């Protein structure tokens with residue numbers, strides 16, 4: 001199979017983790033006889049430094065023409081004082097919107113080998129947990145009108161949170177579809193006791209649920225969900241939620257599975273196209289030190305093979321290689337525990353590629 005992949009290495013640990021995913025993809029190509037062609041575009045801080053903006057129109061067009069996009073991470077202290085529309089993160093929002101990627105799938109699975117890295121007690125962990133956060137990605141507070149103005153002698157800032165029925169319906173359908181391939185349970189997370197947008201969310205989710213009688217649908221308020229994730233994570237199968245809640249809850253879900261360095265993600269539209277990226281950021285505190293965990297990015301590459309290219313066997317090979325490396329006792333610093341062997345980012349990539 002021949003595929004064109006756009007690569008965005010990004011800032012901070014971005015280049016380090018993407019290089020390890022490429023190592024693993026090279027091994028897949030060699031073993032299964034595929035050809036992946038890569039085109040690099042710049043986004044985030046690296047694009048600001050080169051072109052003065054976080055994403056150029058040309059870069060977006062290049063991404064649109066590809067079969068899929070693989071991204072590291074963007075952002076860092078160097079660009080933190082820029083105005084909002086020129087920050088690195090604005091590039092990420094622009095590419096998500098520009099490619100229509102409204103569905104962000106973030107699987108949080110506790111590998112049995114990583115029980116010691118989970119901060120929860122043994123009786124809560126039990127035989128582990130396996131959930132997926134289905135996060136709406138192109139609406140809500142992230143994309144509503146915002147402004148900062150002077151009013152009565154002080155500055156006042158405003159961000160608006162808007163959702164249409166159609167925006168809610170299409171992500172709900174994705175959530176219920178994925179639940180059908182898993183354990184048939186959707187927990188829809190909102191703040192319907194306060195927000196109009198959440199009351200509309202709940203109404204539309206219930207309408208969609210009526211077409212999925214085989215899938216259990218439970219409503220949960222977001223503050224309760226944040227608490228339940230650490231109290232009893234086993235109850236979750238699919239967490240269906242809006243953009244901002246999904247951002248926060250997915251970081252929380254990642255930590256109960258050991259580390260944010262393990263949380264992969266796929267951002268999808270209605271076609272086979274997708275943007276694949278770890279859920280974590282550019283980790284400026286460990287950038288350039290060969291300390292980053294590349295597994296979230298490597299697992300995101302596996303999601304790309306599965307969702308965009310229908311290469312299930314190859315995706316399985318990567319996921320099994322990750323399991324094998326963990327079973328063999330290798331750990332990066334973020335998931336290190338007693339009796340294991342600590343390795344750097346590059347060595348972790350080598351060890352996974354060897355096992356593909």
Ligand SMILES: NC(=O)c1ccc[n+]([C@@H]2O[C@H](COP(=O)([O-])OP(=O)(O)OC[C@H]3O[C@@H](n4cnc5c(N)ncnc54)[C@H](O)[C@@H]3O)[C@@H](O)[C@H]2O)c1
Pocket residue numbers: 013072073074075076077089092260261277278279280281282283284285286291292293294296334
């Ligand atoms: N998708 C993205 O590009 C993305 C996502 C989140 C944050 N960001 C940006 O990243 C920058 C830093 O944000 P932050 O510090 O809040 O979040 P972060 O996820 O970058 O880091 C939070 C903590 O987790 C650790 N960590 C993250 N990924 C890791 C990995 N792969 N291996 C080991 N440890 C890892 C970091 O060292 C840090 O201690 C900000 O500019 C933020 O906007 C970008």
Ligand SMILES: CC(C)[C@H](C(=O)O)[C@@H](O)C(=O)O
Pocket residue numbers: 075089092093247279281
């Ligand atoms: C960097 C930021 C804009 C982004 C988000 O909030 O969506 C990140 O935190 C994520 O989770 O992908």
Ligand SMILES: [Mg+2]
Pocket residue numbers: 247248251279
């Ligand atoms: Mg986030």
